[in-house]
Amino acid sequence: MAATTAADVLIDTLIEWGVTVIFGMPGDGINGIMEALRTRQEEIRFIQVRHEEAAAFAAVGYAKFTGRLGVCLATSGPGGIHFLNGIYDAKLDQVPVLAITGLQYHDLLATHTQQDVELDKLFADACAYSTRIMGPAHVENVVELACRTALAYRKPTHVTIPIDIQQMPLNKADRSKRNVADHVSNLMARGGHLPDERELARAAGILNEGSKVFILAGRGALGARDELLELAERLGAPIGIALLGKGAIPDDSPFATGGVGLLGTKPSQEGLKDCDTLLIVGSTFPYVEYYPGPGRARAVQIDVDPQRIGLRYPVEAGLVGDSARTLGALLERVQPKSDRSFLEKAQDGMRHWRELMIQRGTRTDVPMKPQVVTHELSKLLTDDAIIIADTGTVTAWTARHVEMRGRQMFSCSGTLASMACGLPYAIGAAIAYPHRQVVAVVGDGGLSMLMGDLVTLRKYSLDVKILVIKNDGLGMIKWEQVAEIGNPEYGVELEPIDFVRVAEGCGARAIRIDDPAHCADGLREALGHPGPCVVEAVVDRFEPPMPPPSKPIRRSTLPGRFSREPRIEDDRPHHRLGPGARADLRRHLRGRRALHRHGESRRF
Numbered sequence: 001m002a003a004t005t006a007a008d009v010l011i012d013t014l015i016e017w018g019v020t021v022i023f024g025m026p027g028d029g030i031n032g033i034m035e036a037l038r039t040r041q042e043e044i045r046f047i048q049v050r051h052e053e054a055a056a057f058a059a060v061g062y063a064k065f066t067g068r069l070g071v072c073l074a075t076s077g078p079g080g081i082h083f084l085n086g087i088y089d090a091k092l093d094q095v096p097v098l099a100i101t102g103l104q105y106h107d108l109l110a111t112h113t114q115q116d117v118e119l120d121k122l123f124a125d126a127c128a129y130s131t132r133i134m135g136p137a138h139v140e141n142v143v144e145l146a147c148r149t150a151l152a153y154r155k156p157t158h159v160t161i162p163i164d165i166q167q168m169p170l171n172k173a174d175r176s177k178r179n180v181a182d183h184v185s186n187l188m189a190r191g192g193h194l195p196d197e198r199e200l201a202r203a204a205g206i207l208n209e210g211s212k213v214f215i216l217a218g219r220g221a222l223g224a225r226d227e228l229l230e231l232a233e234r235l236g237a238p239i240g241i242a243l244l245g246k247g248a249i250p251d252d253s254p255f256a257t258g259g260v261g262l263l264g265t266k267p268s269q270e271g272l273k274d275c276d277t278l279l280i281v282g283s284t285f286p287y288v289e290y291y292p293g294p295g296r297a298r299a300v301q302i303d304v305d306p307q308r309i310g311l312r313y314p315v316e317a318g319l320v321g322d323s324a325r326t327l328g329a330l331l332e333r334v335q336p337k338s339d340r341s342f343l344e345k346a347q348d349g350m351r352h353w354r355e356l357m358i359q360r361g362t363r364t365d366v367p368m369k370p371q372v373v374t375h376e377l378s379k380l381l382t383d384d385a386i387i388i389a390d391t392g393t394v395t396a397w398t399a400r401h402v403e404m405r406g407r408q409m410f411s412c413s414g415t416l417a418s419m420a421c422g423l424p425y426a427i428g429a430a431i432a433y434p435h436r437q438v439v440a441v442v443g444d445g446g447l448s449m450l451m452g453d454l455v456t457l458r459k460y461s462l463d464v465k466i467l468v469i470k471n472d473g474l475g476m477i478k479w480e481q482v483a484e485i486g487n488p489e490y491g492v493e494l495e496p497i498d499f500v501r502v503a504e505g506c507g508a509r510a511i512r513i514d515d516p517a518h519c520a521d522g523l524r525e526a527l528g529h530p531g532p533c534v535v536e537a538v539v540d541r542f543e544p545p546m547p548p549p550s551k552p553i554r555r556s557t558l559p560g561r562f563s564r565e566p567r568i569e570d571d572r573p574h575h576r577l578g579p580g581a582r583a584d585l586r587r588h589l590r591g592r593r594a595l596h597r598h599g600e601s602r603r604f
């Protein structure tokens with residue numbers, strides 16, 4: 001029997017940690033690891049992608065939707081470098097991901113040799129733990145710690161291993177004297193995550209004293225649906241959702257006011273503005289300007305991570321704990337409120353908001369409005385669908401028009417807000433849940449970045465639907481240039497791609513939709529197709545994601561001169577971002593102001 005190599009120990013340790021899938025791309029810097037994977041393919045699957053960034057994003061998507069460790073593998077130098085965007089996505093959205101890379105021959109490192117990139121240093125900022133393996137007897141010690149660190153702190157970790165060490169046999173004689181064999185355990189111990197009693201009492205007191213309580217729920221609230229709804233019922237509190245928490249409660253709940261922030265709803269923003277008490281559950285939603293002004297509301301925050309308490313809003317009580325358990329403990333301590341007027345006002349607002357969304361989502365204009373596509377999609381999704389949004393105006397259309405229900409799950413690159421995550425997240429989701437509907441809503445810009453991985457859908461027969469909203473442009477940035485800043489658009493047009501032909505070339509089914517009258521039929525056909533399918537939805541390229549600002553807009557591109565008014569969708573008409581957009585805006589804003597830019601002022 002062949003001797004056990006360092007690479008064998010690496011893969012065996014992952015198997016002990018319950019890892020069943022690795023996303024990656026081979027290379028000469030990881031041939032030893034690939035051989036260990038080949039010989040263990042019954043226990044651990046290697047999913048080959050076409051770009052290491054896609055492997056990292058796929059691992060993030062897999063980890064987000066399963067709560068398990070996502071693992072990705074890349075070769076030395078360029079392979080590892082390609083990982084970085086996905087690994088930072090994991091860092092910023094707090095996702096357990098282990099990146100494994102190859103390193104040059106241990107005795108040639110740092111000598112300007114081929115692919116000589118010290119990846120442990122490169123990953124040091126992104127990862128909670130990043131280290132290089134120094135010999136076969138080092139492998140288990142390091143890899144088990146990398147797995148535990150990622151899972152315990154919900155952060156990315158990284159291990160890099162020189163080419164030659166990968167293939168070295170694990171030899172007893174090579175152990176240092178203190179490295180006793182088998183001294184580590186491949187055990188993940190989980191804590192109870194229950195907050196301090198005094199803080200609980202203080203928090204309950206604050207909630208009991210408040211008369212207008214608003215709940216802001218984020219990703220940390222995803223497993224706490226029943227407790228959230230029960231507490232909202234008891235407090236007569238509306239619940240607004242930070243984007244990563246989409247799906248924490250069903251969108252048709254009487255307590256739901258939908259999203260918060262730029263992509264959120266007016267009732268959520270009004271709730272945040274008018275509440276006297278704010279309960280933040282598992283969210284550090286970063287746009288501080290959407291919170292109540294500091295000191296305007298008394299606040300309680302629940303977060304599993306003590307470092308994040310008080311990060312965005314001055315809270316009086318911080319409950320460090322798991323959301324479901326902590327909400328359960330609060331439920332035992334808060335009194336029911338009989339005054340429902342704050343909730344009823346939010347419910348009125350939501351009735352109006354839902355009508356507005358239906359109006360926006362059922363327009364019959366040609367070219368088709370992008371809202372029509374996500375509006376129709378929402379109705380056709382199964383109750384356990386997994387929905388992913390890429391970054392751009394597509395995020396807005398998905399956030400507003402896809403209404404969560406049942407066991408549906410949602411995610412996006414929330415905090416890094418990276419383009420191109422959509423397709424690889426969907427790969428990760430479909431590998432984890434081959435029998436669930438997986439749909440990614442992506443922009444033409446975002447999809448074109450990692451489009452090669454459409455063929456990965458075919459290779460592994462993944463039942464993924466990619467809905468590309470084709471507006472021939474970087475829509476979000478175009479809107480920012482024209483409507484937010486007031487500049488002419490520049491560098492944001494995209495040379496059109498025929499995604500139908502690209503998809504077909506990659507072995508996927510493809511459907512084009514450009515007529516709102518046939519949108520539902522086209523989507524139904526795509527969703528009903530067993531296997532990968534790309535829907536190219538050709539939409540109005542001039543549709544902006546928001547109405548124009550009521551006050552300008554950022555008066556200048558200089559720091560510190562931005563309008564601090566929180567911006568949200570409302571029922572004012574959208575002004576097209578096409579030719580004449582600036583004239584439109586000029587009319588809208590009635591020439592009330594001059595733009596000051598770099599010392600000069602000009603009217604627009």
Ligand SMILES: Cc1ncc(C[n+]2csc(CCOP(=O)(O)OP(=O)(O)O)c2C)c(N)n1
Binds near residue numbers: 393417446476
């Ligand atoms: C990797 C990356 N590059 C650039 C950006 C900046 N950015 C944010 S949204 C956006 C436009 C996205 O265009 P597209 O994917 O076509 O979506 P659309 O806005 O048109 O819906 C850009 C360039 C980003 N967030 N991520």
Ligand SMILES: [Mg+2]
Binds near residue numbers: 443469471473
């Ligand atoms: Mg676009």
